[in-house]
Amino acid sequence: MKKYLVAGGAGFIGSHLVxxxxxxxxxxxxxxxxxxxxxxxxxxxLDKIIFVESDICCFDTTEKYDTIFHLASIAxxxxxxxxxxxxxxxxxxxxxxxxxxxxxxxxxxxYFSSSEVYGHQMVSEFFSLxxxxxxxxxxxxxxxxxFISKMFGEEFVKAYSxxxxxxxxxxxxxxxxxxxxxxxxxxxxxxxxFLKWASDSAPLKINGDGRQTRSFCYINDFLDAVLLLETLxxxxxxxxxxxxxxxxxxxxxxxxxxxxxHKNIEILYENKVEHEPCWRKPDxxxxxxxxxxxxxxxxxxxxxxxxxxxxxxxxxx
Numbered sequence: 001m002k003k004y005l006v007a008g009g010a011g012f013i014g015s016h017l018v019x020x021x022x023x024x025x026x027x028x029x030x031x032x033x034x035x036x037x038x039x040x041x042x043x044x045x046l047d048k049i050i051f052v053e054s055d056i057c058c059f060d061t062t063e064k065y066d067t068i069f070h071l072a073s074i075a076x077x078x079x080x081x082x083x084x085x086x087x088x089x090x091x092x093x094x095x096x097x098x099x100x101x102x103x104x105x106x107x108x109x110x111y112f113s114s115s116e117v118y119g120h121q122m123v124s125e126f127f128s129l130x131x132x133x134x135x136x137x138x139x140x141x142x143x144x145x146x147f148i149s150k151m152f153g154e155e156f157v158k159a160y161s162x163x164x165x166x167x168x169x170x171x172x173x174x175x176x177x178x179x180x181x182x183x184x185x186x187x188x189x190x191x192x193x194f195l196k197w198a199s200d201s202a203p204l205k206i207n208g209d210g211r212q213t214r215s216f217c218y219i220n221d222f223l224d225a226v227l228l229l230e231t232l233x234x235x236x237x238x239x240x241x242x243x244x245x246x247x248x249x250x251x252x253x254x255x256x257x258x259x260x261x262h263k264n265i266e267i268l269y270e271n272k273v274e275h276e277p278c279w280r281k282p283d284x285x286x287x288x289x290x291x292x293x294x295x296x297x298x299x300x301x302x303x304x305x306x307x308x309x310x311x312x313x314x315x316x317x
Contacts, residue, residue: 003027005065005107007056007098008072009049010037012181013112013173016219017069020227022048031059035086036074041180056094064105067230070098070157071112073149091149092156099160109168110226111157115243115280116147117172158238169235171226174243174282177302178219179309191216194254195307198261208272210251215281217244218297225293236290243282244295256300260307 004021008014009030014037021028022045029050030042039046052059056072072090095111102109154170161168181192194204225242229235248256254267287293 001026002066003029003064005029005031005061005063005068005098005101007031007059007068007070007094008037009069010034010039010041010051011071012041012178013176013219013222014069014071015041015180016178017071017223017226018042018049019045020223029061029063029065031056032072036182056090057097059097059101061101065101065107067108067110068098068102069110069112070095072098073112074146088145088149091153095153095156096160099157099164099166102166103160103164106166108230109157109161109166110229111153111168111170113154113170113172113239114147114150115172115174115241115282116277117151117154118280119147119277154239167235168238169229170239172239172241172243172282173217173222174241174280175214175216176219176222176243177216177306179306181306190214190250190253191303191306192310194257195260195303195310198257198263198265199307199310201263201265203266203268204254204257205268205270206250206254207270207276209269210254210267211249212276212278213247213249213281214253215244215247216253216299216302217242217295218299218302221295221297225287225291228291228293232291237286240287240290241282241284242287242293243284245282245284246295246299247279247281248299253299256303257307260300260303 004026006014006018006021006028009018009028010032014030014032018028018030019042029052031052031054033055034053039051042049042051054060072094074086074090099109101107157168157170160166177189177191181189197204221244222242251267258265258267284294
């Protein structure tokens, strides 16, 4: 049995990770300020974990952990465009504090970054694979606090860990989706928005012409990769993409949601969101060659599960 600290463990990815760690018989502590996370997300295991409601910047502990997963961050665009200081503070001061905790007990450290560090990638769709060494950024707009904070976090984790001889890895997730994703009424994460609108028989709103593409990775597949990494005695790389390289246009995603709902739902085209990436597609050769991982879940299957969950839990929102 291992002792894990999961920062941001009441959020979407964090809560799924916590459930997996508990199911494997591990001792799990969750620290979360519930700014965007929810105790409802971890209600199934709340009596089996230690929960600390705290900002990670001032998290105080004397416990010794084997592994620390740092997922604490505001990740939904609908949140981080109005809470940029919270985001920047958590990724700077908060990351420093968690690294101090890791250093005190020489814990393995996982930093969850973002595919946003690759920038806009305003190139042909056929040449938009995101390989770990690529990046193209822009500054001083409403989306920039998120990817700038993630880039800073990566550099901070690398510098601190190497200076203190900590075992670390930086994970760059690409559009992970699944149950327990948060929902915003306007611009946020496209999959829960589309599915909630479909559940309510409301129009599916597309930003721009819908030709922008994304690669969606189901939460169970993503966590399979993370937990395979956790079985390794040492890391071969310091940074790795985890995502699904099969991309789909937002328009075709909307049509897929229409099909799943079995409803004649209208598709509405709205103004294009400024600074929204046109393409996002991961290069997963590194992790595939390293641990033999490749996503298994078909998009339609994952969407059906979330759609059913939203219909059952509509009052949750």
